[in-house]
Amino acid sequence: MASRFIYILYVSGMTGEGGARLGLHARLGGPALSVWAKHERDSDGWLPLWRHMEDSAAVAGRLWDEWLPLSVRRLIAGELPGGEVDARRLVVWLAGVHDIGKATPAFACQVEQLAQVMRGHGLQMRSRQAMGADRGHAPHGLAGQVLLGEWLQERHGWTVKQAGQFTVAVGGHHGVPPEHGQIQALDGHPHLLRTHGPSRTLWKRVQEELLDACADEFGVRECLAAWRAVKLPQPVQVLLSALVIVSDWIASNPDLFPYFPEDVPRTGPERIAAAWRGLDLPGPWRAKEPVGDVQELFASRFDLPPGAKVRPVQEAAVDLARGMDAPGLMVIEAPMGEGKTEAALAAVEVLAARFGAGGVFFALPTMATGNAMFPRLLNWLDRLPAPEGTRYSVLLAHSKAALNDDFVDLMGKGQRIAAVDVDGFEEREWRPTSPTRSAAAELVAHAWLRGRKKAMLSSFVAGTIDQLLFAGLKSRHLAMRHLAIAGKVVVIDEAHAYDTYMSVYLDRVLSWLGAYRVPVVVLSATLPAGRRRELAQAYAGKATSETAASFDAVAQAGDYPLLTAVTPGGAPVMRRPAASARGTDVELERLDDDVDLLADRLEKELANGGCALVVRNTVRRVLEAAAALRERFGEANVTVAHSCFIDVDRAAKDAGLLDRFGRPGKADRPQAAHIVVASQVAEQSLDVDFDLLVTDLAPVDLLLQRMGRLHRHLRGGEEQTDRPQRLRQARCLVTGVDWSAPVPAPVRGSLAVYGAYALLRSAAVLLPHLDGGRERPVRLPADISPLVQRAYADEPDGPAGWAEALEAARARHEEHRADQAERAATFRLDAAARPGRPLFGWVAAGAGDADDTRQGRAQVRDSRESLEVVVVQRRADGSLATVPWLAPDRKGRPRAGLALPTDQVPTARAARTAASCGLRLPIQFSYADVMDRAIDELEELHIPAWQVKASHWLAGQLILPLDEDCQTHLAGFQLRYSPSDGLEVTRA
Known part of the structure; x- marks a missing residue:
């Protein structure tokens, strides 16, 4: 009862501010002041629309002044006659009016006690139940777009098209600009914007009063005539829409902007100053152009x-x-x-x-x-x-x-802020920082930005x-x-x-x-x-x-x-800069595809030590080769690296490769002969250096990337005297092909990954070097571009005897590319339309939410949706624990064998450790029938205690429990995991 009394007094202008009228409040009458914008379901807390308008506009001004990069400000300002002054006013004004659609019966009827107060000021409306499903035609963003457009047309002489390019920022402030059909549907339900009967005039007057007040308060009334001639490019419309969204999200948080009656004593400037201190949002980089050489x-x-x-x-x-x-x-x-x-x-x-x-x-x-x-x-x-x-x-x-230690360290520095709950879009709680707390570290993973x-x-x-x-x-x-x-x-x-x-x-x-x-x-x-x-x-x-x-x-x-x-x-x-002085001549040789032959050759080459990299195109071939080489060289002298390791093991593998095969002076290179057998993970972004390379045939650009791991650094000067004498000449052995066939025949796994055409084109351009042996090495970097350009030229290049095979492979390749392009275009964004065309329908027929999930990534990559699981171990007594081979964390705390109780939420450290053991299952589990069966079997291990909010590391995850021998069955396959070899999958 007390909160309702304060509400009525405030609407009447008789609050603890001593009758002082500030900002929009001073420009509005009783009915307009009664319109509500926010309401807390579990309390009497609420927020009038005029206050939320002021809050949103003030946030937009702060964002413009202190957070928005100069390049974005320039882009918007460049389209307006008054430059940056106009641009700031426009952003503030659009943020201020973005919720004008809440001044409608369709919105206001949702909370009966607040609707009743509005009825007391003459703003009649039917109940929410009486309006029924028709309300769906008037979401408040769309309603606001229509109301603002009418105001610009009727009061300021704008055309529909002129208004649309500005009002779409209001209509799209919940993430999707309205479509033409939605606008037309609302036109057929005018009672949702203003009730029928005597109250209709008052509704219109209140809506116009609010918009008039915003135009005056935010200084745009004198700009509107000039803006009418502006044709906003669509990129500028997008940026304006996004700034309105950000402003609304921040202004909608009750911890930053408390609801009434708690915040009645504070003025608008005090309110925004306290909120901005609490948000503590880092500003943009302001780079200074470096001088000097x-x-x-x-x-x-x-x-x-x-x-x-x-x-x-x-x-x-x-x-x-x-x-x-x-x-x-x-x-x-x-x-x-x-x-x-x-x-x-x-x-x-x-x-x-x-x-x-x-x-x-x-x-x-x-x-x-x-x-x-x-x-x-x-x-x-x-x-x-x-x-x-x-x-x-x-x-x-x-x-x-969140499983990356470097990022976790930064998250700790930025932990003072957490995510804002914005109309139900974010789940985590938010609490503002105390303004007296000391400044955060220079680099922070700011929690509001998570x-x-x-x-x-x-x-x-x-x-x-x-x-x-x-x-x-x-x-x-x-x-x-x-x-x-x-x-x-x-x-x-x-x-x-x-x-x-x-x-x-x-x-x-x-x-x-x-x-x-x-x-x-x-x-x-x-x-x-x-x-x-x-x-x-x-x-x-x-x-x-x-x-x-x-x-x-x-x-x-x-x-x-x-x-x-x-x-x-x-x-x-x-x-065309010169290449650096250093180059490498790589001798290319064919090697028949036989693991015993591979082992024989490596035994010969590594007789006096050295480090070899063997790259295979499939995980199955990696494991087959590693097994044969371990029999010959011993378990300790063969390392496996591929994509089917749990996340924590994959990170350890990469770190281990850098530690042993990285830059001279930083790596502890093995003294005895050592072989790394890897999949394509060795191609990219690892600064590793080997004495000898054996690789499956691959598209020539990727083959050259693999060669980039061969003699990458000088070891013992230009003569490479720190390498074994036999390995001082860089050599690459190309396998994974039946070289004796009339047309080279790549192994089946390589064909599945790359297709015949790219592999044959690669073989064709490498033939002169393969045939010439030591007379015709591949000269790096001089030969990189010629080889790549020949392999990807429009016309096939190869021996006459290959012509028929190349043409058939090319036809399949072009058909596949056309299919890829057609499928990708389904949800692809259109190009920016001509300036002045509103963004209506910008993302129509879209893909819904775009998330960095397995489903989301499948939308922009031509890959089958994959299954990801969290790997744990089931002990003999049936209890679950983290896998037993994990090394301690960076603070020396154990991670192996941590208990994962099923009747309660595991400890945070145990849950995070388990989550770090995520594993993407291989392609066998990406086919529809197998995936469905696998999901059904995995969901049999449903642990309710892990699905609560407090268990965010494990909630919603599919759990793959391995027995004490690190094995299990899934969807008709036998799965075996080891920290040395990763996941092995065989038919059960």
Whole structure:
């Protein structure tokens, strides 16, 4: 009763503020003041609409002034006659009016006690039950879009089209811009916006009074006439929509913005100041362009070996960035081990400073490569100059980031803030920080930026390419993903690694990045020239008669290393830096596909020691080879690495490879002969160095990537005298093929992974080197580009006797690519339409939510949906525990054999340890019938105690219990796991 009394007094203007009227409250009469916006179900807490309007507008102003990157502000300001002043006013105003749709009967009827107060002020409405299903035609976002559009048309002379490009930010503030059909359906139900009868006029007056008050309070009334002539580009509409969403999410949190009656005494400025202190959101990166020569820049930012000089390609990248007069795309093609990552980060620093980017997103092919990049990103950030007290938000962006120790450390530093509960979209609780608490560490994983829709808003992000591709997928809250990338420099690593399906999304994302004027740096060691042109044109837009010749030159260039740069609408330019002085001649030999023959050859080559890498195209072939080699060389001298290890073991494998086979001076290289048998995990982002390579035939670009792990570093000078004498000449043995057939016949597993066409094209371009033996080595890096360009040229290249096989394989290949492109286009975002066209229907017929889950990743990768499980051990007494071989954590605490009780929530450490033992089951379990059967069997182990909120590490997970011999049966298969070999799957 007391809270209701305070409510009525406040509406009447007789509160503890002593009758003072401030902001919107002073501009409104009783009926308008009675309109409610928020209500707490479990209490009498509520919030009037006028207050939420003020809160949202104030947050938008703070975001503009203190959080939004300069590049985004410039993009919006560039479309308005008053520049940045107009842009800020527009953002604040749209955030202020975004919930005007709550001033309707369709919304207000939801809470009867608050609706009754409004009825007392003349705003009549039927009950929620009486309105029935019709309410679904008037969600308050859509209702607000319609009301604001009417106001602009009737009161300010705007046309429907002119209004739509602004009002769509209101209509789409719950993640999906309305479709034309929804707008038309609401037109047929006007009683949802204003009741029939005498009260209709009062409803309209209140709605207009609120909009008039916002126009005056937020200073846009004098702007509206000039804005009527503006044609907003769709990228600007997207950014405005996203800023409204962020403002609403923050302003909707009752811990930041308490509901009435608790917050009645505070004024608007006091309220926003306290909320902003509590949120404590780190600002954007404000990069300063580095001065001085490139050698000094690299010495200050990276761990250069003593006496190391900057590579020509690195210097060229910085010089090219310094010469760009507009944001653009830069493609860096250079050999493996040439320092492309450092070149990209140095160019990023220059581009961010020149064009106002507020952060970086580094996109990598896999979680493993993302994990490897994250500490390098942190190390670079630690060396960036920044004013004292600067804080940056940092994110590792993939679904298992919370299991990464480096990221967990940062999460602890940013733990003062937790996720905001926004209209039910986020689950975790939020509590604001005390304003008296000391400042956080410079790099923080800010907890408000951890929700799945907000995480990418962090300033510095390393993550999988999926996070970037999601920006090209029609999905809910897509505007948030676009805001996240629009203010950054985007780096795309291993650009050659993405197939046609993924490239359909990537090219569309690049077109939007070009429209946002986002600087992009693309890295590859083995990029086909045709793909180089596609990337450049996707970003720059369709070639014109003036630029066509330049794009043709890009598609024909065979120089290497090569840098290509292009700006939106411009002609590409190329730079041809020299290769670094060091090169490697790799002798190529055929090796018949026989494990005994492989063992014989390695025994001969490693007679005096040395380290060999054997790369197989399937996990089955990895395990077969490893078993044979262990019989010959002993268990301790053969290491296995592939994708079917539990997460914690996979991370340990990568770390172990770096420790033993990494850079000279940092690695403890085995003294005896040692063999690593690996799948494709050895291709990317591991700085490992071997004396001898044996590889299955693969597409030539990937084969060259594998060669990049051969003699990667100098060991004992140019003569490689620290390697065994027999292995001082780099050699690569190519197997996995029946070389005796009239046309080389790759093994079945390789065909399943890569297809016949890519493998035959690879074999064809390698033939001169294979046939010539020691007379015709592959010269790295000189031969990289010629081999790649020949293998991916439009016309097949091979011996006459292969013509028929090549043509048949090509037909199948083109059919597969066409199918990929067609399927990818189903949910692909459209290109930005002409300026002035509203975003109505922008994500219509989309994919729903885009999440970094197995289902979400399958939307942007042409792969079967995979099953992921958490591996635990079932003891003889039936109890569950973490697997028994785990090493202690970084603090020395045990992780092996931790009890996982089924009648209660496990300890946090035990649950997290179990979650770190996630495993993606191989392709056998991706076929529909097998997957369904596997899920049914896994769900038999349903542990209710683990499904509660407190058990977030294990809730919803599929649990795979292994017996004490680390074996089990699943869906007709026998599964065996070992920390040395990973998962082995055989038919039961």
